[in-house]
Amino acid sequence: MKIPVIDFAPFLTDEAQAQRSVAESIYRACHEVGFFYLRHHGIPPVLVEQLQLQSKRFFDLPDGVKRSLARSAETNCGYVGLRQERLDPGQPGDLKEAFNVGLQAVWPPDEPDFRAVVSAFYDCCRQTVAPNVLRACAIALDLPPTYFDDKHGQNYFLRLLHYPPIEQPPAPGQLRAGAHTDYGSITLLLQNEQGGLEVQTRDGQWIAAPPLSETVVVNVGDAMQRWTNDRLRSTPHRVCPCDSQQARYSVAVFCDPNPDVVLACLPGCATPEQPPRYAPILNQEHLNQKLNATY
Numbered sequence: 001m002k003i004p005v006i007d008f009a010p011f012l013t014d015e016a017q018a019q020r021s022v023a024e025s026i027y028r029a030c031h032e033v034g035f036f037y038l039r040h041h042g043i044p045p046v047l048v049e050q051l052q053l054q055s056k057r058f059f060d061l062p063d064g065v066k067r068s069l070a071r072s073a074e075t076n077c078g079y080v081g082l083r084q085e086r087l088d089p090g091q092p093g094d095l096k097e098a099f100n101v102g103l104q105a106v107w108p109p110d111e112p113d114f115r116a117v118v119s120a121f122y123d124c125c126r127q128t129v130a131p132n133v134l135r136a137c138a139i140a141l142d143l144p145p146t147y148f149d150d151k152h153g154q155n156y157f158l159r160l161l162h163y164p165p166i167e168q169p170p171a172p173g174q175l176r177a178g179a180h181t182d183y184g185s186i187t188l189l190l191q192n193e194q195g196g197l198e199v200q201t202r203d204g205q206w207i208a209a210p211p212l213s214e215t216v217v218v219n220v221g222d223a224m225q226r227w228t229n230d231r232l233r234s235t236p237h238r239v240c241p242c243d244s245q246q247a248r249y250s251v252a253v254f255c256d257p258n259p260d261v262v263l264a265c266l267p268g269c270a271t272p273e274q275p276p277r278y279a280p281i282l283n284q285e286h287l288n289q290k291l292n293a294t295y
């Protein structure tokens with residue numbers, strides 16, 4: 001199995017047939033794999049470069065500064081230190097550190113360039129890139145293109161991630177990021193040149209999802225899988241120390257439904273042969289259950 005590469009440029013022309021063609025490619029990728037690479041996604045290359053520089057700058061800050069920005073359980077914003085999170089709750093803490101940004105973000109003092117660049121990237125994804133991808137998903141599901149628009153926007157989290165060089169042998173089962181699925185509708189991921197991301201196939205094998213220049217990785221989350229009655233697939237993935245002597249950086253934007261959205265089977269996603277598989281649930285309750293299991 002290969003992870004598809006999809007050119008998003010035709011979708012951005014607003015030509016109906018081109019949009020339908022791209023949407024169908026996205027549907028196939030999300031149904032069969034749950035992951036795809038997206039080219040011509042709309043994020044300016046200069047902003048990507050600036051973000052990568054600012055991410056490294058943040059993680060180079062003194063530990064005391066980073067710890068003063070510790071993640072709040074109420075807002076899910078702030079700094080998460082090494083081994084503080086277990087994305088696979090049955091395994092040791094992940095060998096990574098992270099900084100979460102949302103609408104209630106906290107910011108390091110005396111770092112105006114960091115705040116400006118991270119905010120610009122967050123806004124680009126929240127206001128442009130993610131809504132466009134979600135519109136493609138809506139078209140693929142035979143829903144109005146703007147179906148998801150008013151159900152998103154309040155619950156987006158940008159996550160800067162740093163996987164430092166591994167200087168001591170990991171504990172049994174310990175990875176840079178344990179096997180997990182994402183929690184929301186879709187995730188946008190930027191990777192630097194260091195690999196390590198792996199995706200699980202339907203038959204349980206793990207395949208590499210290496211960095212591809214000028215792309216973002218897009219994957220389906222648990223909320224979208226619930227919404228679509230498993231038509232779109234939230235796929236387990238992990239980050240392994242394929243080159244443990246090298247630092248790895250990535251940036252994920254988690255596009256979750258708004259807190260008050262009820263995740264109930266979408267129109268057209270159930271049939272008499274395949275009735276709804278999930279009970280309706282308020283998204284904030286769904287998200288809290290997921291977060292509480294990993295911290």
